[in-house]
Amino acid sequence: MRAIQVLEFGGPEVLRPADVPEPRVGEGQILVHVDRAGVNYADTHQAENTYLSRSTVPMVPGGEVVGRTDDGRRVVALVDGGGYAERAAALESQSFEVPDGVDDVSALALIVQGATAWLLLRRTARIEAGETVVVHAGAGGVGSLAVQLAKALGARNVIATASTPEKRELALSLGADVAIDANTPDLVAALRSANGGRRVDVVLDMTGGSITDQSVAALAPFGRLAFYGMASRQAPAPIAPTSLLAHSTTVGGMWLPHAFTVPGLMPRVMTELFGLVEDGSLRVIAGGEYPLSQARRAHEDLRARRTTGKLVLDPSL
Incomplete structure (x- = not known):
C-alpha cells in the first residue's frame, strides 16, 4: 500500500x-x-x-x-x-x-485537537465561569477550538495570541475578545493590558521558551498554566516550587494518551464534542x-x- x-x-x-x-x-x-x-x-x-x-x-x-x-x-x-x-x-x-453530521476534517480535529482543548480547560486548568483565559496560538488546531470552548464554558475574557494580523482576525471571529501579537517583546505587559491591567486566570500554552516564562509571570492569584507542548523547541526556565507561592499559582501538564487510561473519559469528551459540532456551537x-x-x-x-x-x-x- x-x-x-x-x-x-x-x-x-x-x-x-x-x-x-x-x-x-x-x-x-x-x-x-x-x-x-x-x-x-x-x-x-x-x-x-x-x-x-x-x-x-x-x-x-x-x-x-x-x-x-x-x-x-x-x-x-x-x-x-x-x-x-x-x-x-x-x-x-x-x-x-462518527455521526453523519460531522465531516472528516472535523472528526480528525476533534479526536486530538478538540479533545486536547476540552481536557486542558476542563481537567488541567479547571476553568470557572467569569475567568480570563489566554490561548496561545489561538488560530491553530487546538487554539481555534479552545477559544470557542472557553467562551462556551463561561470565560469572561478570552485573549488569543497569534503571529500575523490574519490569524488574529481569525481568532477574533471565533469568539476571542482580544487578540495580541505572539511576538510582542513584553508579553506580561501585553496580557495584563488586554485584561484591563489585571493578571490572567488561565493560560493554555504549547509554545515553550520565553512564552511559557512570561505566561507564568502573568498569572493572577490562584491562576493556572496548562502546558501541552513545546512548538518552539526551546525549554522554558525551570520552575522552583517555592516560586509558585508568590501568587499561589499552578503549572500543570497534559498529554492526551493519559485520557485513555481514565475509564469513560474519552467517550464522554468525544460525545460532547460531536454534539457541539452537530448543533453548530463549535466550528472546526x-x-x-x-x-x-x-x-x-x-x-x-x-x-x-x-x-x-x-x-x-x-x-x-
Whole structure:
C-alpha cells in the first residue's frame, strides 16, 4: 500500500513516499481504510524522535485517521503510528463512530485537537465561569477550538495570541475578545493590558521558551498554566516550587494518551464534542488538505507557522 515512510530521524525532508506492507491487525484492533489522515505537531516531533514516547525506524508516522472499517462503519481513531497510509490498524478502544453530521476534517480535529482543548480547560486548568483565559496560538488546531470552548464554558475574557494580523482576525471571529501579537517583546505587559491591567486566570500554552516564562509571570492569584507542548523547541526556565507561592499559582501538564487510561473519559469528551459540532456551537477550521505524497510540505508549512486550523492528508492522492 502507499504510505509515507521515515528511514532516518530528522526534519520534514525525511518524509518520503513508499510502498509498504499492509498493517497486521492484532487482538482488539480494527483495520481502517483511511479517507483522511490528520497532521499534528506531535508528528513533527515523532519524525525527529523528540516526542514524549520514543520512535524507531523505519516507521510510518501519523497518529489519527478517519475512514471505514471492513464492516462499513465510519470511524475516527488514534493509531500508534502508521496513519500516513492508505490503511491503518487501530485499537477498537481508541476508535469512535462518527455521526453523519460531522465531516472528516472535523472528526480528525476533534479526536486530538478538540479533545486536547476540552481536557486542558476542563481537567488541567479547571476553568470557572467569569475567568480570563489566554490561548496561545489561538488560530491553530487546538487554539481555534479552545477559544470557542472557553467562551462556551463561561470565560469572561478570552485573549488569543497569534503571529500575523490574519490569524488574529481569525481568532477574533471565533469568539476571542482580544487578540495580541505572539511576538510582542513584553508579553506580561501585553496580557495584563488586554485584561484591563489585571493578571490572567488561565493560560493554555504549547509554545515553550520565553512564552511559557512570561505566561507564568502573568498569572493572577490562584491562576493556572496548562502546558501541552513545546512548538518552539526551546525549554522554558525551570520552575522552583517555592516560586509558585508568590501568587499561589499552578503549572500543570497534559498529554492526551493519559485520557485513555481514565475509564469513560474519552467517550464522554468525544460525545460532547460531536454534539457541539452537530448543533453548530463549535466550528472546526479546515487548515488545508495535502496529497499524501506531499506530507513533507505539510510539515514544512506547519513548522513555519504558515497554517491555521486542521491540516489533513488525502491518501488517494
